[in-house]
Amino acid sequence: MNVVLQGAFWLALYLALVLGPLAVLILAPSPGGAGFWWDFAMGMGFAGLVMMGIQFLLTARFRRATAPCGIDLVYYVHRYLAYALVGVVLAHAVIPMVINPALRSAFVPFTVSWPMTAGSASLLCLLALVVSSAGRKRLRIPYEAWRVAHLALGVAAVALAFVHMISVGHYTATPVVRALWLGIGLSLLGIVLWLRVIRPWRLLRTPYRVTEVRPELGSSWTVVLEPVGHDGFAFEPGQFAWVTIGRSPFAMQEHPFSIASAPAPGGRLEFTIKELGDFTQTVGRIPVGERAYVDGPYGAFSIDRQPDAAGYVFIGGGIGIAPMTSMLRALAGRGDRRPHLLFAAHSRWDRVPLRDEVRALAEQLDLKRIHVLEEPPEDWSGERGRIDADILERHLPDDRGNFHYFVCGPVPMIRAVERLLVDAGVPRSRIHTELFDLA
Numbered sequence: 241m242n243v244v245l246q247g248a249f250w251l252a253l254y255l256a257l258v259l260g261p262l263a264v265l266i267l268a269p270s271p272g273g274a275g276f277w278w279d280f281a282m283g284m285g286f287a288g289l290v291m292m293g294i295q296f297l298l299t300a301r302f303r304r305a306t307a308p309c310g311i312d313l314v315y316y317v318h319r320y321l322a323y324a325l326v327g328v329v330l331a332h333a334v335i336p337m338v339i340n341p342a343l344r345s346a347f348v349p350f351t352v353s354w355p356m357t358a359g360s361a362s363l364l365c366l367l368a369l370v371v372s373s374a375g376r377k378r379l380r381i382p383y384e385a386w387r388v389a390h391l392a393l394g395v396a397a398v399a400l401a402f403v404h405m406i407s408v409g410h411y412t413a414t415p416v417v418r419a420l421w422l423g424i425g426l427s428l429l430g431i432v433l434w435l436r437v438i439r440p441w442r443l444l445r446t447p448y449r450v451t452e453v454r455p456e457l458g459s460s461w462t463v464v465l466e467p468v469g470h471d472g473f474a475f476e477p478g479q480f481a482w483v484t485i486g487r488s489p490f491a492m493q494e495h496p497f498s499i500a501s502a503p504a505p506g507g508r509l510e511f512t513i514k515e516l517g518d519f520t521q522t523v524g525r526i527p528v529g530e531r532a533y534v535d536g537p538y539g540a541f542s543i544d545r546q547p548d549a550a551g552y553v554f555i556g557g558g559i560g561i562a563p564m565t566s567m568l569r570a571l572a573g574r575g576d577r578r579p580h581l582l583f584a585a586h587s588r589w590d591r592v593p594l595r596d597e598v599r600a601l602a603e604q605l606d607l608k609r610i611h612v613l614e615e616p617p618e619d620w621s622g623e624r625g626r627i628d629a630d631i632l633e634r635h636l637p638d639d640r641g642n643f644h645y646f647v648c649g650p651v652p653m654i655r656a657v658e659r660l661l662v663d664a665g666v667p668r669s670r671i672h673t674e675l676f677d678l679a
């Protein structure tokens with residue numbers, strides 16, 4: 241299925257899920273008679289509640305369901321649908337006040353009946369969710385604290401909305417509609433249970449052990465994990481996993497990292513991790529033998545999704561070289577003879593993680609390496625500055641439309657390179673990106 245068809249399919253499914261309960265409401269016996277705008281506003285409330293449920297569903301990491309498009313894309317959809325959700329719930333709250341000015345005071349929590357207080361508290365939770373997520377970096381909210389608050393606010397928003405809806409009860413009085421909402425409520429509870437209880441519990445049964453922690457150039461470390469008492473999992477080179485080291489999988493202290501090794505029998509995994517913040521700065525001090533848990537694989541950033549390419553062009557900035565190394569290792573292991581290119585953008589030569597590894601892989605593959613350095617050494621004869629149109633033009637093959645392109649690095653770099661590639665004549669459908677910034 242092409243991208244447009246896939247998009248249309250998911251949009252239709254989303255609308256069916258959001259509007260489905262409305263259809264049941266219309267078909268079921270209704271209390272009737274409050275006028276179109278009133279009914280419309282109540283409909284928005286029901287649609288908003290279903291949208292809240294879908295927000296949970298989208299982040300529940302159902303591997304099989306998210307496999308075709310990659311879970312990172314699903315997280316982006318979750319982010320943008322949140323704005324639509326707030327709009328729908330605001331419409332539900334504001335339209336009745338416009339129709340009937342006497343209701344304006346109904347929005348002030350604790351001054352009105354508790355079902356109305358529950359409704360406005362739910363809306364406040366939603367607004368807090370959106371503001372704290374969109375402005376997390378600017379408000380300097382630490383990621384871990386944000387994540388716990390995000391879950392708590394999300395659960396509170398849904399629970400309060402349910403209390404509001406059932407206790408106001410005007411449109412939910414019939415047994416059919418009550419059964420529908422009970423089903424939706426139980427499904428939501430099931431998703432939270434799956435995410436926070438069943439999945440961590442399953443991870444507990446498939447532990448890993450840290451067998452090596454080695455320093456890399458560019459303030460990075462490679463951590464090697466081996467499965468204990470199981471065979472690990474199959475993955476496609478370039479995919480990523482959520483890793484918990486030295487903590488319980490129930491602790492919500494997991495971090496996403498690309499798998500830098502190629503798939504191997506025995507389930508051994510390597511992650512190359514750049515020191516950046518609270519957790520990653522402690523990676524160099526992780527003792528060998530430490531317990532770890534790996535939830536994966538996720539993502540669609542893999543050569544195995546594009547097997548029919550004339551060759552691959554990898555464009556990595558900073559630690560974005562990690563998934564590229566996984567793909568190069570896999571190609572070398574398979575004895576691939578197609579021509580490939582690697583553009584590696586870094587500040588300095590002595591800050592290129594996995595530099596020697598990539599050089600060794602180039603000897604086994606038909607791989608042209610183009611290192612682009614912002615601060616090159618004096619005797620540097622390679623490319624300098626940042627990847628630009630001239631650098632791409634000098635190195636991209638003439639039959640560039642037959643290659644597939646994998647771009648990973650800082651978000652501004654990815655966006656700039658995407659534009660440059662399109663300008664250079666590469667079809668958009670052949671450009672694949674991995675953002676190291678889900679939240």
Ligand SMILES: Cc1cc2nc3c(=O)[nH]c(=O)nc-3n(C[C@H](O)[C@H](O)[C@H](O)COP(=O)(O)OP(=O)(O)OC[C@H]3O[C@@H](n4cnc5c(N)ncnc54)[C@H](O)[C@@H]3O)c2cc1C
Binds near residue numbers: 519563
């Ligand atoms: C799909 C994907 C693949 C990645 N692969 C790699 C890799 O191979 N090597 C590598 O060095 N880095 C990778 N990262 C980035 C890595 O996840 C973050 O650098 C790391 O989680 C930072 O955690 P911290 O506690 O050290 O930093 P903090 O200072 O706590 O956070 C720095 C920033 O990292 C992000 N972040 C922090 N914790 C998490 C988390 N649990 N989940 C998601 N984002 C978080 C937040 O945006 C935060 O603002 C990847 C990220 C993603 C989304």
